[in-house]
Amino acid sequence: MTVNLNEATHLAAVKGIRLAAGASGIKKNNTIDLVLIEISEGASCAAVFTQNRFRAAPVIIAEQHLSESSPRLLLINSGNANAGTGESGYRNALLTCELAADVLGCKKQQVLPFSTGVIGENLQVDCFEKSLPELVSQLGSDNWLMAAKGIMTTDTVPKGITREIQIDEETITITGIAKGSGMIKPNMATMLSYIATDAKISADLLTECLKTSVEYSFNSITVDGDTSTNDSCVLLATGQTDAAEIKKSSAGFSVFMQALAEVMQTLAQSIIRDAEGITKFVEITVCNAVSYDDAKTVAYTVAHSPLVKTALFASDPNWGRILAAVGRAEIDKIEVDQLSIYLDDVCIVEEGARAGSYTEAAGQRVMNESEIKITIDLAMGDCQATVWTSDLSYDYVKINAEYRS
Amino acid sequence: MTVNLNEATHLAAVKGIRLAAGASGIKKNNTIDLVLIEISEGASCAAVFTQNRFRAAPVIIAEQHLSESSPRLLLINSGNANAGTGESGYRNALLTCELAADVLGCKKQQVLPFSTGVIGENLQVDCFEKSLPELVSQLGSDNWLMAAKGIMTTDTVPKGITREIQIDEETITITGIAKGSGMIKPNMATMLSYIATDAKISADLLTECLKTSVEYSFNSITVDGDTSTNDSCVLLATGQTDAAEIKKSSAGFSVFMQALAEVMQTLAQSIIRDAEGITKFVEITVCNAVSYDDAKTVAYTVAHSPLVKTALFASDPNWGRILAAVGRAEIDKIEVDQLSIYLDDVCIVEEGARAGSYTEAAGQRVMNESEIKITIDLAMGDCQATVWTSDLSYDYVKINAEYRS
Numbered sequence: 001m002t003v004n005l006n007e008a009t010h011l012a013a014v015k016g017i018r019l020a021a022g023a024s025g026i027k028k029n030n031t032i033d034l035v036l037i038e039i040s041e042g043a044s045c046a047a048v049f050t051q052n053r054f055r056a057a058p059v060i061i062a063e064q065h066l067s068e069s070s071p072r073l074l075l076i077n078s079g080n081a082n083a084g085t086g087e088s089g090y091r092n093a094l095l096t097c098e099l100a101a102d103v104l105g106c107k108k109q110q111v112l113p114f115s116t117g118v119i120g121e122n123l124q125v126d127c128f129e130k131s132l133p134e135l136v137s138q139l140g141s142d143n144w145l146m147a148a149k150g151i152m153t154t155d156t157v158p159k160g161i162t163r164e165i166q167i168d169e170e171t172i173t174i175t176g177i178a179k180g181s182g183m184i185k186p187n188m189a190t191m192l193s194y195i196a197t198d199a200k201i202s203a204d205l206l207t208e209c210l211k212t213s214v215e216y217s218f219n220s221i222t223v224d225g226d227t228s229t230n231d232s233c234v235l236l237a238t239g240q241t242d243a244a245e246i247k248k249s250s251a252g253f254s255v256f257m258q259a260l261a262e263v264m265q266t267l268a269q270s271i272i273r274d275a276e277g278i279t280k281f282v283e284i285t286v287c288n289a290v291s292y293d294d295a296k297t298v299a300y301t302v303a304h305s306p307l308v309k310t311a312l313f314a315s316d317p318n319w320g321r322i323l324a325a326v327g328r329a330e331i332d333k334i335e336v337d338q339l340s341i342y343l344d345d346v347c348i349v350e351e352g353a354r355a356g357s358y359t360e361a362a363g364q365r366v367m368n369e370s371e372i373k374i375t376i377d378l379a380m381g382d383c384q385a386t387v388w389t390s391d392l393s394y395d396y397v398k399i400n401a402e403y404r405s
Numbered sequence: 406m407t408v409n410l411n412e413a414t415h416l417a418a419v420k421g422i423r424l425a426a427g428a429s430g431i432k433k434n435n436t437i438d439l440v441l442i443e444i445s446e447g448a449s450c451a452a453v454f455t456q457n458r459f460r461a462a463p464v465i466i467a468e469q470h471l472s473e474s475s476p477r478l479l480l481i482n483s484g485n486a487n488a489g490t491g492e493s494g495y496r497n498a499l500l501t502c503e504l505a506a507d508v509l510g511c512k513k514q515q516v517l518p519f520s521t522g523v524i525g526e527n528l529q530v531d532c533f534e535k536s537l538p539e540l541v542s543q544l545g546s547d548n549w550l551m552a553a554k555g556i557m558t559t560d561t562v563p564k565g566i567t568r569e570i571q572i573d574e575e576t577i578t579i580t581g582i583a584k585g586s587g588m589i590k591p592n593m594a595t596m597l598s599y600i601a602t603d604a605k606i607s608a609d610l611l612t613e614c615l616k617t618s619v620e621y622s623f624n625s626i627t628v629d630g631d632t633s634t635n636d637s638c639v640l641l642a643t644g645q646t647d648a649a650e651i652k653k654s655s656a657g658f659s660v661f662m663q664a665l666a667e668v669m670q671t672l673a674q675s676i677i678r679d680a681e682g683i684t685k686f687v688e689i690t691v692c693n694a695v696s697y698d699d700a701k702t703v704a705y706t707v708a709h710s711p712l713v714k715t716a717l718f719a720s721d722p723n724w725g726r727i728l729a730a731v732g733r734a735e736i737d738k739i740e741v742d743q744l745s746i747y748l749d750d751v752c753i754v755e756e757g758a759r760a761g762s763y764t765e766a767a768g769q770r771v772m773n774e775s776e777i778k779i780t781i782d783l784a785m786g787d788c789q790a791t792v793w794t795s796d797l798s799y800d801y802v803k804i805n806a807e808y809r810s
Contacts, residue, residue, distance in 0.1 A: 006727070023547040029681075041477050043459070051730040053731075053733070053741050054728050054732035063555070080535075082726060083729075084754070084756025084757075084758050084759055085759065086756065086757065087758075089758070119729065120725040120759050139745060145466040190453055194436025221704060224712060224730065225709070225711065225727070226730065226733070227553075229725075229728075229732060280667075304630070305631055306629040306711075306801070306805070307629060307805055310802050310805035311805070313802065313806050316806070319525060320489050320525040320634075321490070321524070321631075322461050323488075323524070323525075324457060324459060324631065324632070324634050327457040328456075328457050328458070328632040330774070334458045336458050336459055349489070352491065353490060353492075353494070354457065354490065354525050381470035392711075393802060394799050394802050394803070396715075397718065397797060397798060397799050397801075398799070400711070400712055400719075401715045
């Protein structure tokens with residue numbers, strides 16, 4: 001199931017971006033598994049990649065190619081992560097770039113490869129070889145939704161969003177897609193996400209925008225605390241609008257940043273709303289901390305606690321488990337006698353113990369909702385952080401126990 | 406279910422220790438929930454307590470009393486943790502010490518209180534008041550098994566062990582009991598464990614022995630990464646043997662340490678063998694690390710990974726998930742190209758990728774066992790650490806979703 005997640009249905013075209021997606025045979029049952037995103041010449045490209053030390057072959061190559069050349073094509077397959085595949089995985093990823101470059105007529109360094117799916121299986125290069133010519137012939141600007149479908153693995157619905165803003169009386173479009181629902185605790189980037197805009201903006205400023213927005217979106221979610229070997233997030237700006245270039249000093253910058261933040265936060269949250277086995281969408285805010293890092297550490301400690309997550313699944317207002325999780329967070333200091341905890345608007349803990357005004361009925365009322373906000377007030381400083389997570393259900397275990405069978 | 410866990414049936418008496426256990430009404434259905442462990446005068450006592458910042462009232466008082474006086478009584482209840490109960494929890498815990506001291510005829514500072522069970526409910530002091538006189542009259546040296554039963558919460562069997570060693574041609578007895586099967590990632594101590602010996606040994610040396618042994622036993626296990634607010638481990642030495650005092654320089658010291666380590670490791674492992682929802686008992690050894698801390702961090706990262714744990718539940722040799730967990734461990738450096746991973750004797754990863762000799766059939770053979778050893782060779786140094794853990798099953802979710810209902 002999903003929690004208040006709308007399946008993407010219409011995603012607006014972005015001038016300068018063409019896409020195609022098809023079933024190449026990597027996945028069984030004629031399922032879409034190969035996606036091409038073609039980028040117009042002169043576009044800016046920013047990307048962040050997984051911080052897991054075991055980076056899949058395509059991640060290593062994508063980062064290298066990006067440093068060498070201006071990308072013209074993102075080549076994405078689902079069904080096989082090409083991770084833990086050693087030398088041959090590296091060769092295979094490079095081979096798919098060469099194949100795509102040949103068909104498209106660009107350099108292999110202008111192709112960035114991305115893979116997601118099962119770890120440790122050899123990539124089926126022949127599926128690429130067979131499908132690429134037809135896919136290239138199908139490139140079109142209205143295929144965002146097909147692309148969103150093509151990058152799915154355990155996702156139950158395609159995830160995407162479009163925002164339009166006005167700069168210089170011109171409409172600027174931002175369209176993004178994402179995939180992911182398990183092995184989610186991104187560190188610098190989510191599973192896979194591709195966002196494009198027709199704004200004019202330099203690659204340097206675009207990178208800065210991406211890094212800032214990633215911190216408060218994809219790097220603020222968790223399903224199970226597991227960081228994937230393949231996480232990647234790419235932000236493209238084709239510059240094909242008639243509006244002036246966005247600079248840090250220009251009036252449009254904050255408008256653009258706000259829209260980008262909204263797109264990325266919605267995509268990040270959509271990954272949680274589709275988390276494996278989810279029955280509750282949970283927002284955890286830690287406020288009045290000494291630092292942002294402290295706040296985020298406490299929020300993640302609560303978000304990762306299996307006991308908190310199973311209590312959420314059971315709609316059980318077991319605030320003692322939240323308190324115990326806060327108490328083991330690895331930060332320098334917690335004033336246990338000052339801490340308050342709220343479930344939505346219900347104060348469950350004050351001064352470090354059960355709130356005098358708390359009743360089980362009030363806690364139960366909140367817990368019965370499918371969206372729950374947990375607020376932890378450390379009463380020590382003025383920094384805050386928010387993370388989004390899911391509960392831990394039978395279905396999470398089922399999905400992950402049966403993933404390869 | 407449990408994995409190769411033998412229910413404690415006979416536990417040997419320790420000279421100088423008398424015990425009693427009964428149903429005081431804290432738990433429903435006339436279940437044993439109150440345990441007394443009386444300690445002879447002149448005994449040495451060492452203890453370690455939870456490092457969770459939210460320490461339950463009894464933990465705070467036990468530590469304070471231990472610093473003020475030589476304990477004569479451990480007063481332990483199950484069914485209510487007296488945690489998150491604020492000022493009134495503190496007063497109630499103190500009150501139970503006073504009640505027990507009155508009946509036994511000692512100072513209240515000589516009573517150490519311990520509680521385990523639901524967090525955030527007020528302790529039922531009247532149950533103590535009503536039951537203490539009869540329990541004190543029943544104190545006897547052969548009641549270890551009853552005590553082991555009396556401290557249980559979600560445990561399915563009582564846990565205990567006796568070891569006898571010879572020092573100076575005298576038999577020295579070490580008997581220990583423990584409880585715990587969820588909210589287990591002890592930090593300095595497990596849920597609750599009480600170990601006694603008739604050896605003569607100073608309180609200082611006993612504390613040193615306890616701290617060393619705890620590191621390689623209770624502080625090397627995890628079920629769910631959650632550290633309880635009530636974890637406590639107490640080691641008593643009554644000195645009632647006729648053997649000479651054990652000193653660091655004496656021949657008997659290493660014999661004693663080895664036996665103690667064995668008792669504590671067996672108790673710690675028995676908590677995992679009875680872990681909530683367990684179907685696999687898993688030993689994770691990280692070897693050839695730069696430091697013991699690095700080794701332990703990697704081992705715990707793998708042990709806590711929900712994706713590794715669900716793969717273990719499914720008997721799925723999904724080595725990619727182990728690799729991905731190692732890759733996100735928070736240590737300074739990992740040489741990804743040198744790492745090897747073994748499932749029992751089967752090499753699954755070499756030089757950071759799937760081993761050439763590996764077959765799914767070989768991996769499957771190991772995964773079908775109920776006891777599995779995972780060895781991760783970092784090939785960087787000469788330090789190693791071992792932790793023990795369980796898998797993540799439907800029943801873990803079920804037990805923790807239904808705990809309070």
